[in-house]
Amino acid sequence: MSNAIDQTRRxxxxxxxxxxxxxxxxxxxxxxxxxxxxELIGDLNVLPMCxxxxxxxxxxxxxxxxxxxxxHNVDDVAQPLRLAADEATALLxxxxxxxxxxxxxxxxxxxxxxxxxxxxxxxxxAAGASARLSxxxxxxxxxxxxxxxxxxxxRRLWIRYYSPARDELTEREVDPIRLFAVGHTYFEAxxxxxxxxxxFRLDRVAEIKLLDAPxxxxxxxxxxxxxxxxxxAGDDPEVVVEVGPGGRWxxxxxxxxxxxxLPDGGLRITLRTPDPGSLRRLALRLGRDGRIVSPxxxxxxxxxxxxxxxxxxxxx
Amino acid sequence: xxxxxxxxxxxxxxCLMNTRRPLSKRELRSSVEAYREITSExxxxxxxxxxxxxxxxxxxxxxxxxxxxxxxxxxARRDRNRLPEIALDAEEAAALxxxxxxxQQARLAGAASGALQKLRAAGVPFEESGYExxxxxxxxxxxxxxxxxxxxPLMLAARDRRPVSFDYRKSNAVRPEPRHVEPWxxxxxxxxxxxxxxxxxxAARRVFRLSRITGRIRSRGGEFTAEVPDHVDVRQTVxxxxxxxxxxxARIRLRRGAGYPLRAKAVETMPAPGxxxxxWDELEIPYGHGLDDWLVEFxxxxxxxxxxxxxxxxxxxxxxxxxx
Numbered sequence: 001m002s003n004a005i006d007q008t009r010r011x012x013x014x015x016x017x018x019x020x021x022x023x024x025x026x027x028x029x030x031x032x033x034x035x036x037x038x039e040l041i042g043d044l045n046v047l048p049m050c051x052x053x054x055x056x057x058x059x060x061x062x063x064x065x066x067x068x069x070x071x072h073n074v075d076d077v078a079q080p081l082r083l084a085a086d087e088a089t090a091l092l093x094x095x096x097x098x099x100x101x102x103x104x105x106x107x108x109x110x111x112x113x114x115x116x117x118x119x120x121x122x123x124x125x126a127a128g129a130s131a132r133l134s135x136x137x138x139x140x141x142x143x144x145x146x147x148x149x150x151x152x153x154x155r156r157l158w159i160r161y162y163s164p165a166r167d168e169l170t171e172r173e174v175d176p177i178r179l180f181a182v183g184h185t186y187f188e189a190x191x192x193x194x195x196x197x198x199x200f201r202l203d204r205v206a207e208i209k210l211l212d213a214p215x216x217x218x219x220x221x222x223x224x225x226x227x228x229x230x231x232x233a234g235d236d237p238e239v240v241v242e243v244g245p246g247g248r249w250x251x252x253x254x255x256x257x258x259x260x261x262l263p264d265g266g267l268r269i270t271l272r273t274p275d276p277g278s279l280r281r282l283a284l285r286l287g288r289d290g291r292i293v294s295p296x297x298x299x300x301x302x303x304x305x306x307x308x309x310x311x312x313x314x315x316x
Numbered sequence: 317x318x319x320x321x322x323x324x325x326x327x328x329x330x331c332l333m334n335t336r337r338p339l340s341k342r343e344l345r346s347s348v349e350a351y352r353e354i355t356s357e358x359x360x361x362x363x364x365x366x367x368x369x370x371x372x373x374x375x376x377x378x379x380x381x382x383x384x385x386x387x388x389x390x391x392a393r394r395d396r397n398r399l400p401e402i403a404l405d406a407e408e409a410a411a412l413x414x415x416x417x418x419x420q421q422a423r424l425a426g427a428a429s430g431a432l433q434k435l436r437a438a439g440v441p442f443e444e445s446g447y448e449x450x451x452x453x454x455x456x457x458x459x460x461x462x463x464x465x466x467x468x469p470l471m472l473a474a475r476d477r478r479p480v481s482f483d484y485r486k487s488n489a490v491r492p493e494p495r496h497v498e499p500w501x502x503x504x505x506x507x508x509x510x511x512x513x514x515x516x517x518x519a520a521r522r523v524f525r526l527s528r529i530t531g532r533i534r535s536r537g538g539e540f541t542a543e544v545p546d547h548v549d550v551r552q553t554v555x556x557x558x559x560x561x562x563x564x565x566a567r568i569r570l571r572r573g574a575g576y577p578l579r580a581k582a583v584e585t586m587p588a589p590g591x592x593x594x595x596w597d598e599l600e601i602p603y604g605h606g607l608d609d610w611l612v613e614f615x616x617x618x619x620x621x622x623x624x625x626x627x628x629x630x631x632x633x634x635x636x637x638x639x640x
Contacts, residue, residue: 003426004320004321004322004325004370005325005370005373005374005426006426006429006430007322008321008322008325008326008329008370008371008374009374009426009430009433010430010433011322011326012326012329012374013430013433013434013436013437014433014437016437016438017433017436017437020439032436032442033433033436034429034432034433046320046322046323046326047326049319049323049327049349050323050326050327050330051327051330052330052331052334052335077330077333077334078329078330078333079394079397079398079399080398080399080434080437080438080439081374081375081376081397081398081399081434081437082375082377082396082397082398082399082400082434083375083399083431083434084373084374084375084427084430085375085475086373086423086424086427086475087375087427087428087430087431087434088431089424089427089475090416090419090424090425090427090428090431091412091415091416091428091431091432094415094416094418094419094428094458094460095411095412095415097418097458097460098411098414098415098418098456098458101456101458103454104454104456105453105454107407107453108411108453108454111407111408111410111411112408112411112415114408115404115408115409115411115412115415118402118403118404118408119402119412121400121402122399122400122401122402124400126375129475131501132471132474132475132500132501132502133471133474133501133502133503134501134502134503134504134550135460135503135504136503136504136505136551137458138506144456148454148455148456151455152455162576162577164577167574167575167576167614167617168573168574168576169576178455178457179454179455179456179457180456180457180458180459181456181457181458181459182459182460182461182507183461183504183505183506183507183508184506184507185456204577206576206580225420225457225459226420226459226461245488245489245490246487246488248485248487249487252508252527264490265489265490265491280615281613281614281615282613283637284612284613284614284615284633284634284637285609285610285612285613286637287609287612287632287633287634287636287637288632288633288636291640299640302637303637303638303640305615305616305637306615306634306635306637306638307638308615308616309615309616309618309619309634310631310634310635310638311616312616312619313619313627313631313634
């Protein structure tokens with residue numbers, strides 16, 4: 001359900017929009033305003049209760065039969081309204097951020113920059129606050145351009161990809177599905193070697209080639225990006241890590257089931273991963289700032305790796 | 317049943333926009349049904365103030381005028397509230413509708429779609445079909461996360477130039493400490509939000525990571541005391557925390573086939589001298605903040621050769637892990 005502020009904002013634009021479009025279709029207007037038909041009908045139920053003066057009897061005579069919308073006493077009650085500071089900020093900050101993405105097609109970048117300039121001019125002083133927010137997306141420009149092209153042309157890719165969990169490069173053929181940026185830039189693809197969907201971070205692609213073969217990914221439900229990129233499964237093995245104050249960053253970087261405060265300012269973090277061995281790197285990195293509580297095999301393998309590394313420095 | 321807030325706000329907005337002269341609070345109260353239903357004068361006054369603030373948040377310029385009879389009058393003049401002419405071609409409109417989808421934060425997502433609605437009502441030609449599927453465009457879907465609870469209050473405080481205070485836990489601190497800050501700007505880098513501002517106690521510019529703020533953001537009265545710089549570069553500070561922009565270098569021995577990201581950053585790579593050449597390389601890599609943390613991750617596949625302090629740091633860390 002939309003809140004009262006968003007609904008008011010929408011209804012103010014709606015009266016300007018409907019004025020020009022007698023008999024508009026509910027489905028078209030709902031799509032244009034980015035709401036469901038039910039939400040739009042909700043707005044259309046409120047508008048007849050609104051007017052310039054309740055006593056004057058000049059309420060908006062807007063009604064709908066569920067398919068089309070009619071306004072019987074069309075009036076110039078609202079004009080296209082100036083942008084609010086938050087509205088200008090939301091669009092400008094996002095457009096500037098996207099425009100800086102390395103690898104973006106030049107025509108898209110130019111269109112974004114032109115739109116920003118026009119929007120700044122139209123927003124006037126409301127545009128000022130947008131200078132207080134900024135967003136940088138990171139991307140590997142040349143890899144981006146190849147993935148972008150492969151998706152547009154529906155072609156298969158060959159990549160050499162670095163997996164930090166195993167510290168190794170593997171070669172694979174993948175059918176790319178979507179390209180997205182959340183801080184870093186990633187692409188999702190159907191990996192033909194593992195026969196599963198996989199997420200690839202662009203800065204971990206060591207080499208990429210566009211193949212002539214057409215991409216043929218199975219139809220899969222797109223992931224909801226707002227739920228986070230890593231979505232561990234409930235039956236993945238559990239790992240428990242205890243960190244001191246210096247290791248609290250683990251809770252910021254690793255999705256976890258729980259993080260209990262410890263009396264020394266540290267945390268006891270429980271997380272799930274399909275491959276606990278991949279956390280050996282974390283155990284080594286934590287050093288004196290934390291330790292693996294369980295599984296024991298993971299704690300042992302970190303200890304063994306540290307001993308082996310120390311041997312190279314002449315320590316046993 | 318109480319009249320819904322959206323209906324009340326809509327009526328107030330229409331009254332203020334369609335009057336030729338400023339209306340007094342009394343006149344507005346008698347014109348808006350929801351206000352007439354309220355019996356308490358105090359309750360009405362509070363509601364009226366909140367409603368005006370809400371409409372101003374939506375961009376409405378409401379002027380207050382001292383009328384002759386001593387009462388304050390309110391009006392939203394048409395010329396001051398009209399969106400100026402804006403001519404966007406189809407490409408530019410498509411670019412903006414892509415930009416409007418990036419926010420994963422409720423307030424800004426609402427504001428972005430509100431902006432598109434206003435532009436659409438003003439006649440900007442937005443395509444209904446997916447921009448992503450259109451030929452000739454990049455297929456990128458950018459998303460800006462802002463899950464940190466401190467984000468929205470800090471964004472508003474920076475916008476309105478209001479000092480704030482909050483509890484902040486530095487990366488290795490046992491306990492959070494209270495900070496008094498004049499917030500200048502927020503920046504998102506690698507998916508995390510940072511605040512740059514003036515730290516009043518330290519009398520210096522500071523950068524804070526939003527995820528390390530604990531508890532609420534509290535507004536402080538009064539104005540900013542330090543001058544706000546024209547350009548605030550959060551990213552440079554944060555990048556240096558992340559060890560970028562390093563000028564020094566380190567020498568390491570790396571097992572062949574391992575440590576691809578170290579190789580990608582290396583300024584020089586050659587086979588290790590002598591017998592080790594078959595299995596090991598020697599690399600010269602940039603040496604910035606946090607390199608020791610990172611090298612330890614590679615365990616027995618990396619040996620630090622120089623400088624001595626980095627070697628000692630890494631050995632120290634390995635000992636801690638070996639002790640368990």
